[in-house]
Amino acid sequence: MFVSSEPTILHADLDAFYASVEQRDDPALRGRPVIVGGGVVLACSYEAKARGVRTAMGGRMARALCPDAVVVPPRMEAYSGASRAVFSVFSSVTPLVEPISIDEAFLDVAGLRRIAGSPPEIAARLRRAVADDVGLPITVGVAGTKFLAKVASRVAKPDGLLVVPVGGELDFLHPLPVER
Structure with missing residues (x-):
């Protein structure tokens, strides 16, 4: 051997793949907390993770932790x-x-x-x-x-x-x- x-x-x-694609495709999202999903967080940017948001978290809890997050539907x-x-x-x-x-x-x-x-x-x-x-x-x-x-x-x-x-x-x- x-x-x-x-x-x-x-x-x-x-x-943060899905969120990174969103930030790449929409420059206005760069540097901002981004949540992909709605009822459940499919992905989130590192800016959102820094505020406690996690993948698979409920959308309501995620928005409570990070009220200024931009929530985008998955593409x-x-x-x-x-x-x-x-x-x-x-x-x-x-x-x-x-x-x-x-x-x-x-x-x-x-x-x-x-x-x-x-x-x-x-x-x-x-x-x-x-x-x-x-x-x-x-x-x-x-x-x-x-x-x-x-x-x-x-x-x-x-x-x-x-x-x-x-x-x-x-x-x-x-x-x-x-x-x-």
């Missing part, structure tokens, strides 16, 4: 189109893309060092490409396993990049709360 000396699994996760076609554009960027990086949902995937970049650079360099270029080509913020975790890459992306949110070096897994995980 071959064990890599560097982390080669990327977990790419768009940040599933817009989110599907944005997702297709992002996954096109993923596929331009590596053919080894494992979709998890409409807004996240694992990418295996093992073997690409000679033609594309180190995994952290690939991850940084991926983030720039998604921002430049699709106009959305994305967080990427890089690690030796899918689990660690996903945890790294959660820690790096929003709009970040975090690499867990091979051999540094325990140092990375030890200070994290158990719920992560």
Whole structure:
């Protein structure tokens, strides 16, 4: 069995995806708390999250926590189109893309060092490409396993990049709360 000396699994996760698409498509929403949904919060911007709003929360409670939030109805076609554009960027990086949902995937970049650079360099270029080509913020975790890459992306949110070096897994995980 071959064990890599560097982390080669990327977990790419768009940040507050539905709300970010709304903010991208309507500049008046940028920097403002945005709630996608009505009776139930389907997604919310980081500005709304800072006020305590959470996905799957009742709309009434969300508006009580964040009365100045802009509530927008979901536009599933817009989110599907944005997702297709992002996954096109993923596929331009590596053919080894494992979709998890409409807004996240694992990418295996093992073997690409000679033609594309180190995994952290690939991850940084991926983030720039998604921002430049699709106009959305994305967080990427890089690690030796899918689990660690996903945890790294959660820690790096929003709009970040975090690499867990091979051999540094325990140092990375030890200070994290158990719920992560």
